[in-house]
Amino acid sequence: MAESAASDFLTWFQSQKGKVDTERVGIVDFPGQGRGAVALQDIPEDYTLFTIPRDLTLSMRTSALPNLMGKAWKEHGLHEGWAGLILCMMWEESRGAESRWSGYLAALPSRFDTPMFWGEEDLKELQGTAVVDKIGRDEAERDYHQKITPALKSRPDLFPGDKLSEFFSLERYHLMGSRILSRSFHVEPWKGEHLDDQDEEEDHDAGNSSAMDVDPEEGASTAKAGPTLETEEPGDGSEELQIEVEDDDEDEDREDPADVAMVPMADMLNARFESENAKLFYEERELKMVSTKPIKAGEQIWNTYGDPPNSDLLRRYGHVDLVPLRPPLSGMGNPGDVVEVRADLVVSAVSPKVKYDLQERVDWWLEEADDDVFVFHTDCALPEEFISFTRLLLLPKDEWEKTAKKSKLPKPKIDSDVLTVAGQVLEKRLSEYPTTIEDDEKLLAPESVEHLPLNKRNAVIVRLGEKRILQGALNDVRAKSKVMAGAAKKRGREEEKAGKGKKARR
Numbered sequence: 046m047a048e049s050a051a052s053d054f055l056t057w058f059q060s061q062k063g064k065v066d067t068e069r070v071g072i073v074d075f076p077g078q079g080r081g082a083v084a085l086q087d088i089p090e091d092y093t094l095f096t097i098p099r100d101l102t103l104s105m106r107t108s109a110l111p112n113l114m115g116k117a118w119k120e121h122g123l124h125e126g127w128a129g130l131i132l133c134m135m136w137e138e139s140r141g142a143e144s145r146w147s148g149y150l151a152a153l154p155s156r157f158d159t160p161m162f163w164g165e166e167d168l169k170e171l172q173g174t175a176v177v178d179k180i181g182r183d184e185a186e187r188d189y190h191q192k193i194t195p196a197l198k199s200r201p202d203l204f205p206g207d208k209l210s211e212f213f214s215l216e217r218y219h220l221m222g223s224r225i226l227s228r229s230f231h232v233e234p235w236k237g238e239h240l241d242d243q244d245e246e247e248d249h250d251a252g253n254s255s256a257m258d259v260d261p262e263e264g265a266s267t268a269k270a271g272p273t274l275e276t277e278e279p280g281d282g283s284e285e286l287q288i289e290v291e292d293d294d295e296d297e298d299r300e301d302p303a304d305v306a307m308v309p310m311a312d313m314l315n316a317r318f319e320s321e322n323a324k325l326f327y328e329e330r331e332l333k334m335v336s337t338k339p340i341k342a343g344e345q346i347w348n349t350y351g352d353p354p355n356s357d358l359l360r361r362y363g364h365v366d367l368v369p370l371r372p373p374l375s376g377m378g379n380p381g382d383v384v385e386v387r388a389d390l391v392v393s394a395v396s397p398k399v400k401y402d403l404q405e406r407v408d409w410w411l412e413e414a415d416d417d418v419f420v421f422h423t424d425c426a427l428p429e430e431f432i433s434f435t436r437l438l439l440l441p442k443d444e445w446e447k448t449a450k451k452s453k454l455p456k457p458k459i460d461s462d463v464l465t466v467a468g469q470v471l472e473k474r475l476s477e478y479p480t481t482i483e484d485d486e487k488l489l490a491p492e493s494v495e496h497l498p499l500n501k502r503n504a505v506i507v508r509l510g511e512k513r514i515l516q517g518a519l520n521d522v523r524a525k526s527k528v529m530a531g532a533a534k535k536r537g538r539e540e541e542k543a544g545k546g547k548k549a550r551r
């Protein structure tokens with residue numbers, strides 16, 4: 046962003062009673078990261094960098110639109126999901142300078158590098174990763190046609206015909222959705238008690254923002270950074286056996302869409318794996334960005350987005366993290382990476398080895414454990430649930446019957462049969478990517494990476510991160526199999542020897 050645009054934004058922010066310590070905090074461009082906040086002087090820990098009045102956050106609670114629409118808001122289903130907040134943002138933007146948030150909306154990005162906006166060719170590069178099925182473009186379009194279009198038609202006084210194509214198009218809908226996905230915070234209403242003397246203290250502090258230190262332990266709560274509502278994540282269907290999970294808890298877990306808020310200024314902070322040095326805290330009347338560590342002059346002020354894997358970073362934010370990996374992995378990548386392995390791959394690997402029907406065990410597992418996908422991490426260990434599920438499928442009939450009666454999942458104990466299945470599953474999973482680890486490493490080598498277009502580079506980083514975990518797990522499985530086979534041989538030899546010895550003595 047040009048310097049003047051950053052200063053226009055800051056001028057707007059301060060005009061709306063946002064407070065920022067401009068002596069210590071600057072907004073600048075970081076190459077490859079867009080804007081971000083920088084420490085202009087050394088900043089101590091627990092220092093308030095800026096403060097946002099609650100009513101300056103933009104949400105379904107603060108925009109006037111839901112009230113203006115009255116009962117129709119719910120009738121159009123705008124109280125559920127993100128459609129309502131997106132409509133608020135489109136409507137606020139359509140009001141131009143009349144909207145309190147015009148200076149904020151004008152400063153938001155208008156293009157994204159997220160796969161939501163990629164063409165077919167780029168999306169192919171993500172084959173095998175967890176990204177493609179989770180983009181949620183179709184679900185968003187369904188909401189647009191089912192909720193937004195009828196709402197627009199029902200109130201031409203609020204959404205005049207001559208503004209529809211400029212401010213309320215499907216394209217603007219996707220853009221606002223992406224702004225929410227990459228910049229919103231979870232901000233609950235204040236539940237603490239209101240104290241009179243706290244009121245006084247706040248009034249006193251209000252004139253001297255740079256002196257406002259905050260103790261996060263006292264009465265303040267953290268606001269969760271980053272995207273708050275997931276796009277619908279479709280369940281996976283197996284090829285042979287149908288594995289469908291009924292997500293009973295989904296409704297209970299789903300957050301109140303009114304808690305999803307755009308928070309001007311707080312969303313100017315970038316994030317990098319385990320680099321957080323500032324955090325947003327909320328109080329009764331305002332949100333505060335507070336340093337959580339001392340920050341040296343010239344350093345970037347980082348928030349956290351929760352250190353998600355690169356697949357999620359790319360999908361939600363349009364970038365990936367590259368920091369040194371930890372053993373057993375090496376090189377650069379995202380230590381928060383994960384790879385998903387569908388349970389149906391385990392079923393397919395076990396199926397030819399056994400004579401019994403696996404479906405009842407699968408159904409029982411889904412009832413008891415509710416996992417149709419196993420998540421492997423960068424420690425490359427077999428997840429306990431994966432081991433337990435594999436053992437369940439391999440149990441002899443009588444043991445399976447006992448297990449089912451006791452309603453107890455098999456203990457996650459590794460044996461050679463589990464390792465054999467795990468090896469086959471990991472090989473199969475690796476083959477779902479169209480390229481090998483070596484192919485990807487060549488593409489990312491210093492001499493070739495600069496010729497890669499950004500989307501392709503990011504896709505290669507995501508899929509390589511996943512493959513490294515699978516390969517690491519496969520190496521571990523093979524090493525363990527070898528040790529177990531060696532130990533079994535040794536045991537066999539010893540038993541044989543002992544047997545012969547006994548015979549000789551006889």
Ligand SMILES: C[S@@+](CC[C@H](N)C(=O)[O-])C[C@H]1O[C@@H](n2cnc3c(N)ncnc32)[C@H](O)[C@@H]1O
Nearest residue numbers: 077078079080227228312313314315316362364
């Ligand atoms: C909450 S906003 C942060 C402010 C943003 N950079 C801007 O210019 O408005 C999140 C966006 O910042 C960018 N971003 C944040 N952290 C980044 C990083 N470590 N590397 C590259 N881009 C990053 C991504 O484009 C992401 O969607």
